[in-house]
Amino acid sequence: MAVIWAKHALLPAGWSDSVRVEVGADGRITNVEIAAAPAGEQVGLLLPAMVNLHSHTFQRAMAGLSEARGPQPRDTFWTWRQIMYRFLDHLTPDDVEAIATLAQMEMLEAGFATNVEFHYLHHRPGGAHYDNIAETSERIAAAAARTGIGLTLLPAHYQFGGVDRRPLGPGQQRFGTTPDEFVTLLDAAEAALRHLPPDAGIGVAPHSLRAVSPEALALCESLRPGRPLHIHLAEQIPEVDEVQAARGRRPVEWLLDNFSPDPRWTLIHLTHMTEDETRRLAATGAVAGLCPITESNLGDGIFNGTIWRDAGGRLGFGSDSNIRISLIEELRTLEYSQRLRDTGRAIFAETGRSTGRALYDAGLDGGATAAGRETGAIATGLWADLCAVSLDNAVLFGRKGDERLDSLIFAGGDGLVRDVWAAGRHIVRDGRHSDHDRIVADYLACIGRLQEVM
Numbered sequence: 001m002a003v004i005w006a007k008h009a010l011l012p013a014g015w016s017d018s019v020r021v022e023v024g025a026d027g028r029i030t031n032v033e034i035a036a037a038p039a040g041e042q043v044g045l046l047l048p049a050m051v052n053l054h055s056h057t058f059q060r061a062m063a064g065l066s067e068a069r070g071p072q073p074r075d076t077f078w079t080w081r082q083i084m085y086r087f088l089d090h091l092t093p094d095d096v097e098a099i100a101t102l103a104q105m106e107m108l109e110a111g112f113a114t115n116v117e118f119h120y121l122h123h124r125p126g127g128a129h130y131d132n133i134a135e136t137s138e139r140i141a142a143a144a145a146r147t148g149i150g151l152t153l154l155p156a157h158y159q160f161g162g163v164d165r166r167p168l169g170p171g172q173q174r175f176g177t178t179p180d181e182f183v184t185l186l187d188a189a190e191a192a193l194r195h196l197p198p199d200a201g202i203g204v205a206p207h208s209l210r211a212v213s214p215e216a217l218a219l220c221e222s223l224r225p226g227r228p229l230h231i232h233l234a235e236q237i238p239e240v241d242e243v244q245a246a247r248g249r250r251p252v253e254w255l256l257d258n259f260s261p262d263p264r265w266t267l268i269h270l271t272h273m274t275e276d277e278t279r280r281l282a283a284t285g286a287v288a289g290l291c292p293i294t295e296s297n298l299g300d301g302i303f304n305g306t307i308w309r310d311a312g313g314r315l316g317f318g319s320d321s322n323i324r325i326s327l328i329e330e331l332r333t334l335e336y337s338q339r340l341r342d343t344g345r346a347i348f349a350e351t352g353r354s355t356g357r358a359l360y361d362a363g364l365d366g367g368a369t370a371a372g373r374e375t376g377a378i379a380t381g382l383w384a385d386l387c388a389v390s391l392d393n394a395v396l397f398g399r400k401g402d403e404r405l406d407s408l409i410f411a412g413g414d415g416l417v418r419d420v421w422a423a424g425r426h427i428v429r430d431g432r433h434s435d436h437d438r439i440v441a442d443y444l445a446c447i448g449r450l451q452e453v454m
């Protein structure tokens with residue numbers, strides 16, 4: 001059994017002082033006590049560690065490569081996607097693993113304990129399968145075994161190049177499966193998780209309404225009942241227009257009219273919704289998977305945060321393209337996007353809960369649900385997913401209650417994260433992953449190889 005003692009901790013009932021947390025050998029919290037005497041690992045501020053609910057780890061290696069202007073008069077998401085496809089032509093399974101390992105390490109060092117990996121890079125360049133159809137899924141699992149992060153693996157089904165069922169384009173061949181192949185791939189990917197600790201889990205990710213037929217979406221829904229089901233939805237205006245033209249409904253409208261989203265569903269982005277769509281979808285309990293840094297970087301647009309929140313909508317945070325992996329900055333970026341649009345302040349704050357607290361609480365709830373993981377609070381029985389933040393610094397010293405999260409999110413940086421545990425595995429100490437240097441060295445070797453071939 002491990003013991004962690006925190007000067008201050010965020011518990012389900014609120015802020016508490018002198019908190020003792022006991023963690024069993026199985027990685028679950030076995031006891032939480034307040035007003036306890038210092039013992040074991042002593043930290044300043046202890047928070048439940050959040051889930052990163054949406055990531056494509058391989059994209060970490062192309063961060064910063066798409067910021068120059070292309071030949072088109074206007075640079076958009078779609079030119080970024082072209083660069084991504086070119087980059088993909090060169091990635092080997094070894095590269096996929098080295099990049100995922102680095103990205104997961106950075107997630108842990110940023111205060112995330114879980115990587116929900118929406119994984120669609122399945123095949124060889126050109127589309128031929130690897131001997132093992134789940135080769136790259138196994139590489140994501142191998143990365144998690146090395147970094148110690150909690151993994152929810154979402155193998156993605158990608159059938160078509162557009163809503164009209166056009167064939168996959170040249171850049172998309174590595175993603176494609178028929179529904180039958182996808183069933184095989186999902187089983188094999190799930191088998192790869194058996195080598196991981198028991199907090200790892202599976203889910204299913206029909207890529208988007210562009211990439212899967214309605215029948216395939218229904219198939220995906222049926223494959224792992226009770227496990228997370230994620231889909232990209234309404235990220236870009238051309239995508240909304242394409243769905244509207246082909247199916248006579250906007251994407252969110254179409255989903256609501258043809259399926260029954262519920263808390264099992266996480267809808268990634270949801271950037272372009274009408275007010276009516278926002279209210280209807282929020283009422284289902286489905287989670288909005290927001291990726292504010294990536295959405296800003298790609299110029300997607302601004303989420304209907306106030307309407308979603310007022311309608312009781314649930315949300316969580318993901319790092320998506322991994323252009324920058326920062327939990328604090330995801331939360332800050334969401335709030336600032338709303339302030340800029342509404343010329344207001346403290347948009348997500350509620351009576352009795354500050355902006356930072358409301359955002360963090362929302363992310364814990366939505367993240368746990370989206371990952372299908374027993375996490376999201378410092379409470380007996382849950383996985384010990386914990387994040388300790390230093391208080392002896394200019395940002396947090398002397399702050400009380402919710403001011404701690406507000407200062408951390410709006411005035412702080414990632415360097416304030418000191419320790420992270422994922423299901424009791426204490427893998428970040430003093431702000432660094434226990435295998436930091438070797439993981440970075442392996443990543444640099446991978447980038448060196450890629451620079452030569454690209």
Ligand code: ZN
Pocket residue numbers: 054055056118232268320321
């Ligand atoms: Zn995505």
